[in-house]
Amino acid sequence: MSREDNSSWLKTGPHYWDGDYACAEGAIAAGCRFLAGYPITPSTEVAERIAERFPLVGGTFIQMEDELASMAAILGAAWGGAKAMTVTSGPGFSLMQENIGLGVMTETPCVVVNVQRGGPSTGLPTLTGQQDMMQARWGSHGDYEIIALSPSSPQECFDLTVTAFNLSERYRVPVMFMMDECVGHMTEKVVVPHLSKIHVLQRRWYRGKKERYRPYVPGKDLVPPMVKAGDDFRFHITGLTHDERGYPVINAACQSICVTRLVDKIKQNADRITILDEDRVEGAEVVVVSYGISYRVATRAIALARDKGIRVGSLRLVTVWPFPERRIAELADKVKCLVMPEINLGQVYLEMERVACGRCRTKLVPHCGGWVHDPEDILAAIVEGAKP
DSSP states (O other), X not given: OOTTTOGGGSOOEEEEEEHHHHHHHHHHHHXXXXXXXXXXXXXXXXXXXXXXXXXXXXXXXXXXSSHHHXXXXXXXXXXXXXXXXXXXXXXXXXXXXXXXXXXXHTXXXXXXXXXXXXXXXXXXXXXXXXXXXXXXHHSSSSSOOOEEEXXXXXXXXXXXXXHHHHHHHHHTSXXXXXXXXXXXXXXXXXXXXXXXXXXXXXXXXXXXXXXXXXXXXXXTTSOOOBOOTXXXXXXXXXXXXXXXXXXXXXXXXXXXXXXXXXXXXXXXXXXXXXXXXXXXXXXXXXXXXXXXXXXXXXXXXXXXXXXXXOOEEEEEESEEESOOHHHHHHHHTTOSEEEEEOSSSSSHHHHHHHHHTTSSEEEXXXXXXXXXXXXXXXXXXXXXXXXX
């Protein structure tokens, strides 16, 4: 069923959903029609909702034997022409990394939802964490660039899942959707707009002669068009270093061409990809940089700091990867201190510290996971950062 055939499948209007359900509905609205996954807390509700809803929209849900197979299955489905997604958490995300690298090398559009919990190992299956953020960036081996989004509300779980699919199609790359347990299990009002108000980007298909098709000939934006497997095109898809035909070429010269483009297609479009949410940043002496549920907690600390007369702004990373280096560098030249609360012991913070490069102070407010920050801890960092 296409989006144009019948919009009755779209549950428009207000709902009270948790973030997991909202993510599932956002995927359906984005045109996702294939999900392969394996149950794991706290992400299982996404798959449960998809399993319930997919028969009504012509989608296919497969519970796989494990997370390795889940990631492989969505790559195959994407090359078959489907918009595809998998969903996992912690240990399952670790198991997916090799095939995420395959998705990067083969430039396969797909979405990987990670509802984060406390780790390492089995860790805290039912409690929150933001401890997979650096793994999302560097979890697979080799040099590459990735896109990762972090929602802070059930409404954003719907809206940004659509955005994640659009970005995956636009740049032919796996997109990481980095929820956390609190947002995944938080129930709030979610408004689903009319179909005409939801921007869904369709895949860029090759339109030339079949005999001239090369799967890795890039456009001006460094992104190649795709074809479907089974449509009588001759092409080769492999995780090996390859030429524009997709054929393996095992030498340094081809590696330089191949990998450089994989990196540049994201880096050179970073300003188009990056989504930031700023509040009272201009003129601030301290800026709190946050993402996900930590943003929700930081807003209380910021309000308390403003009551004390401190000029404090908020910069929320909706897009965490690619990291907004240019904006952080601009702020580092203007403020006394950048403060970052994370439900980990300092992962994205290290990127902020690197980019600030001593031009201002930086303060980490760490948390090992299991619950959110105490706003007073964030407030203390703000007060310290505002000192001369």
